[in-house]
Amino acid sequence: MPFPATAVVPRATPRHALAEAFDAVRAHSCTLAAPLSDEDQCVQSMPDASPVKWHLAHTTWFFETMVLQPCVPGYRPADARYAFLFNSYYEALGPRHPRPARGLLTRPSGQEVRRYRAAVDGAVRRFLDSADDATFAKAEPALTLGLHHEQQHQELLLTDVLHLLSQNPLDPAYRPPAHAPAARAPTPLGWVDHPAREAVIGHAGGGFAFDNEGPAHRVLLHPYQLADRPVSCGEFLAFIRDGGYRDPQWWLSDGWAAVSTHGWDAPLYWRAAGTSEPTSFTLHGLRPLDLAEPVSHVSLYEAAAYAAWAGARLPTEFEWEAAAPAATGDVWEWTRSAYDPYPGFQPFAGAAAEYNGKFMMGQVVLRGGSAATPPGHVRPTYRNFFPPSARWQFSGLRLARNL
Amino acid sequence: MPFPATAVVPRATPRHALAEAFDAVRAHSCTLAAPLSDEDQCVQSMPDASPVKWHLAHTTWFFETMVLQPCVPGYRPADARYAFLFNSYYEALGPRHPRPARGLLTRPSGQEVRRYRAAVDGAVRRFLDSADDATFAKAEPALTLGLHHEQQHQELLLTDVLHLLSQNPLDPAYRPPAHAPAARAPTPLGWVDHPAREAVIGHAGGGFAFDNEGPAHRVLLHPYQLADRPVSCGEFLAFIRDGGYRDPQWWLSDGWAAVSTHGWDAPLYWRAAGTSEPTSFTLHGLRPLDLAEPVSHVSLYEAAAYAAWAGARLPTEFEWEAAAPAATGDVWEWTRSAYDPYPGFQPFAGAAAEYNGKFMMGQVVLRGGSAATPPGHVRPTYRNFFPPSARWQFSGLRLARNL
Amino acid sequence: MPFPATAVVPRATPRHALAEAFDAVRAHSCTLAAPLSDEDQCVQSMPDASPVKWHLAHTTWFFETMVLQPCVPGYRPADARYAFLFNSYYEALGPRHPRPARGLLTRPSGQEVRRYRAAVDGAVRRFLDSADDATFAKAEPALTLGLHHEQQHQELLLTDVLHLLSQNPLDPAYRPPAHAPAARAPTPLGWVDHPAREAVIGHAGGGFAFDNEGPAHRVLLHPYQLADRPVSCGEFLAFIRDGGYRDPQWWLSDGWAAVSTHGWDAPLYWRAAGTSEPTSFTLHGLRPLDLAEPVSHVSLYEAAAYAAWAGARLPTEFEWEAAAPAATGDVWEWTRSAYDPYPGFQPFAGAAAEYNGKFMMGQVVLRGGSAATPPGHVRPTYRNFFPPSARWQFSGLRLARNL
């Protein structure tokens, strides 16, 4: 696991456990930012990405807005102007700074944002130490949500840093490896059979889950096979070398348009894929391509094209969840399922209603988790989602076939 | 039914029945084009729309390419250059004229396209009269597909003409009504209960269906209610007057962005919606808004926002098909289902493989049919699809609720 | 001279001479449109171009608005809605149809526009026959301006038709040549010396001139040489073959950006310039490149790059006018002068004030005239102007050098 682990967010939430998790999660964000200069943390490399400093401030604003303001009588925000600057997309919470302009915020400085974090951390800890049980019970869902929310931003922070550094002709590494990774031998691909059955899909209670994971409901599954590991870089390289990026027969229509428009010819961070020495730009800098490693930073379009070329397809999110493949820690896996609401879906109450539901159109579900996901953050019912053209996430694929 | 009926395409296809259907369908396209000048037929009003002349030529090229060239020995195309001009999106059939430039084709003239149609019609009729049974059997699937394909373009022709005429400050009518429509009294909205059950969804054989309608498969349905008619213009007007287009709480995130970017404040062809005399631009010209009529020309985003405001939701395409509401002849109904492949989906064989499958991403299913759909063209299993932002189709909505 | 001549617009304007000129100029527009179908006349190939039908209607609206409405008591416009449709850019005359949407006007039809022309022509002729001398004197400047205005649109009509037809993969010819042009031997380029002097520049009275041609004023000229003919296609081909389009040293900064962005590698209508059989798309269709002919359809950027490569430069408009080169009937010649007002410039009075002055920024002066310019339309003081990136005009260049 290349990045330091944070404590697992507890699914049961006695007060002291929540306090420990709060400390651990909040500290982990700072640990992730530590190798970066204030300049690195300030810049926004594209509208889809956010500056590290913004992630650090936004997650803090979330606790301030969802926990401290509703639950601490007389609480005054650290800076009244931050509600405008660090609201991400909550229309109900008022106007906000435009997303593509997040990188213009050289003020507040990195130092001021760190002070902001410390101030809010102190206020939350004082609240946890002093609140009566009823008030704590009222605050607990938002506190827990805030921790899971911050963990999501921890992964985004790393994806956004990787994108920023990849734009720099100097090829800077976020964190150099302690030593060169040993070359691993590729494992042959195996298949696991799944007969037809009625499966229960979604989160059934017991511990935290996002609203989009529920309600649990029955789904009919038709017989299928699922690969026993994600597609590797070596396998994807064979697709490239077979002309996969130049043959429209493998591609969805919008995918082929994206290939033609953007000149895609390899996963986002690959370089020299057409040579005998392909490399990949990673958080550890530019490295020789590891053929045994799961392919990452591909769009849904590339994932689906590869699957078609390989005589297979992507699994639905239901097939994926029912199979619950064991170790998926390297890459998020694109499914063939649109990010639609489950039958009977109910958004979170209050301001958090905008957390997930309003994005349920035009996006595709990814399942699993990645090397950049904080340990303990994910569950088999977890639904990640991005537009089909997104490539800057740690996104790969696993093959499925009809039985 | 405001537009003249064409013969129903037969589901069984004895040769003489197919010949009759061919004559009827081909003639119907010309009937639809007849009220329009060559100028009207030549212009393209936006990249999503095509000129009428292009529809007339493209459907002809389809028969030439899919039927005559493979099945008539020695067949020579009417004009070798038309394969480039009138291929819509078939990558396997070679390069093609760019879609947004279809309106630049003042040549071939309208007259030449009509001659092209006549030449191909004659060749097909000679083929039908003279082919031996084995050759006919080989050609029959493509012939049948070509007729359904042409019917789809008959509806597109009308949607595209309506869009073109709507851009003209002179408000020209495609076809004036024989008399002013009688004002209808709005019917109160009723609900039909549907208990939980396992339904068979998709086309199970017997007659023609598009590849995207199959295979038939079982789906679990959770208990729901479905409205007994589409939402009316009067009901949608109440949403507008309640400020529905100005309140983000009802809108999907991308929908709210579309409202803000494009300044949407009513369905596409409504005018003066904020006044006491709202009107609608139709194929019959500009008319007072008929409050009893189903609302049309709304995007998925507007449909979903209306449903949220009304305390309901859109049905899934499975809920819709299982209920198979009786009379849906006025508008296509947006469902809440992404246009995904059914389990075990297999595209058509050959060049027609690109007909449907490659569009299965980023689009939403509509069910039903509209006043512009040729009679007999649709089935309960029929899946129409458009991007969620599309408004120039005859698209409305029907409400659903959880039971 | 490839296109039929119209009568020269008289510089003195006795009433009968003006009437004759009116008939001749108006008829010439119809003659130019005659080889085109109504479809050809309706379509707009890019926002900078206008449909032929629009040119025919706009020039008619000009007479109606500038002559009939002010000078004929009780005159009622042929169609009150045309003022909105056919106003080009006169802010003082009220709102207008957006320029990029001119091609959507399938109505009024070509036939209706021809009737519009006939109605206005009749009204103008009746006015000319019956007006008293004082009223005629009041109308005369606008009538004369209207004729020169229509002649400008006659050239634009041809440039826009050429652009439209060039977009059609069928390579249709506007008008086939009676016979293939004889291959001409290129003439060697000669230079004419011009010593330093004080020249009078601009129109000094006597006959019609546009407001931008005055007032006449003195300008100091430094010694220079001017080529005795425009640059030929053969000479420009040598620039291409020497890599001229790939070497930034010859280019203005914005020109190099245009080359890189648009992939320019030859004049607009040249094809296969890199082969041994280069061709050019012309109003007579696709023809072998005539090496002796002046190069045409180049931007100011290409003209300036060629001149730099040839060790020369473009002349200023003052150098050009002072030299007044004899036969320049083939191409407009880019000068190195921005289209700035002359000292003491006064716009036309009334609505025509917007005719020229408001465009005096961001444009470059061309001098001379082209094969598409109506005979008698130009003068040595005539200032044509286009943005430096424009290529769809009949625009070439003549070299100058310091003495």
Next chain:
Amino acid sequence: MPFPATAVVPRATPRHALAEAFDAVRAHSCTLAAPLSDEDQCVQSMPDASPVKWHLAHTTWFFETMVLQPCVPGYRPADARYAFLFNSYYEALGPRHPRPARGLLTRPSGQEVRRYRAAVDGAVRRFLDSADDATFAKAEPALTLGLHHEQQHQELLLTDVLHLLSQNPLDPAYRPPAHAPAARAPTPLGWVDHPAREAVIGHAGGGFAFDNEGPAHRVLLHPYQLADRPVSCGEFLAFIRDGGYRDPQWWLSDGWAAVSTHGWDAPLYWRAAGTSEPTSFTLHGLRPLDLAEPVSHVSLYEAAAYAAWAGARLPTEFEWEAAAPAATGDVWEWTRSAYDPYPGFQPFAGAAAEYNGKFMMGQVVLRGGSAATPPGHVRPTYRNFFPPSARWQFSGLRLARNL
């Protein structure tokens, strides 16, 4: 004078004077950057602007490339990769980092750039101390050019910082004023008569000048009046309050399009112009509008519209230079002259040939100088230039009239 003065760059260049000027100019850049954090110095607020860090590095690269590499045998660049990162627009010097991506360069860090400056400064000083006279003579033109070049970037640095800070909702001040400026009484506008004459325009030798200032040449001037000071904020406010931004009659065509497209309704950094308490965002933060101060941050379009409204016009650059108005230290003054080459213009030799000449199209000349211009940098012959739409410069206007 709000910003600290640097030593005047000497026009004669004995070695010790050049060395002193080098020290002073180089130090001044660091002084200007000093109030800014590394974050402030790293971010790019729009493609037209550059990060402060980039200005600091680019001016250093200029000395390294134009002086050290040609003149110091065996000189090795401080970092070979900087030639790619910090080349601005010199095509002849090889490929370069794209301008709009300058803000992504979080590496090299601010600290590394400061070290780069120190290293190059040391090398230049060693060169100045040790070069023999012939080598010094060879290097002297590029050294002198480098100093004037750096002074130009000193002004750009301030314009770009102002733009960046103006985008921040926190309204940060670059440098707070020592005390609030005293309210000045507006001076009445006076006019100075200039009879017709033949003037010598351009730099005639004696001291440094940019290539675009020469050669000196004679120009005929027609009689005119020039205002004795620039237009003030109070005067411009009257134009706004008279509806000047809403009336097309005052505007050039492209200017009116800009007003309509961008919604301009006041100079770039004015706020609340329509209220009784208008403010302006400045390098000293947000301040009440000073009515006596020259209006600044207007485009050529706004300058020309104001002049038309005031019954006047902008001067030509020749009228301006011939009058050489005394104190123009507050704002650059738009002229009505396109940035065209003077008769006989010769670019600098070598790589510096791209310094000015290739931008002589599509730009307009400004004369004078601003509060952000380093003292001693400008001359009466100095030609600044920007596109007519530029508003982020310290650009105002002075009125002229025909006599």
